[in-house]
Amino acid sequence: MKATTTAIFVALSLSAVTATNHTACYNYFLKKDGCVFSAAAADQRCPAPVKEHSAPVKAFHAKHKANRRAKRSENELERRYTTVTPSFSISDGEGICGHYNSTTTAGVCLWSGSEQENPTLESAGWLNGVKTSNCGKRVYIQRKGHPETVKYAPVLDGCCFDTKSLAEGCFDIAVTIKVNIFFFVSLLFSAFGF
Secondary structure: OHHHHHHHHHHHHHHHHHOOOOOHHHHHHHHHHOOEOOOOOOOOEOOOOOOOOOOOOOOOOOOOOOOOOOOOOOOOOOOOOOOOOOOOEEOOEEEOOEEEOOOOOOOEEEEOOOOOOOOOOOOOOOOOOOOOOOOOOEEEEEEOOEEEEEEEEEEEEEEOOOOOOHHHHOOOEEEEHHHHHHHHHHHHHHHOOO
């Protein structure tokens, strides 16, 4: 009896230890939408949007090598969320994820949560000084209304965005100067028809 009780206790302890501590923003979107885009757990991941096909796929065989330079589908990525406040450039420095140079490194700063003075695992927005598992993960961003300007950028830091609200902070993003220059140049090119 003691061995069975001990085995059950150990099994419960191990499952608690291996459970993932999600960020406050992850939990916010899981509660709000019932799923989270790019979630590791299949039962929590938002399903990919259904794509319409004009005709059924026909059997074929390749007569030549595939064109490796073929243009990717413009419908591969879908805008998921729009920021609450306009994004801004972050400066160089020592961030939550380490040191970065804003002018030479493309990257983003995501909300670090409601508690800035004494952060905990539970208070991490997308990340904070205690919860750094999102450091280096790539997010895709685009200039509002311009899906052709998609840019992938790693998470480099956490920002407070002067808010303690999940409904605001979880949507906000700041970018490095390099990312802002990319978007500014793409704006100029589109304005002049390039």
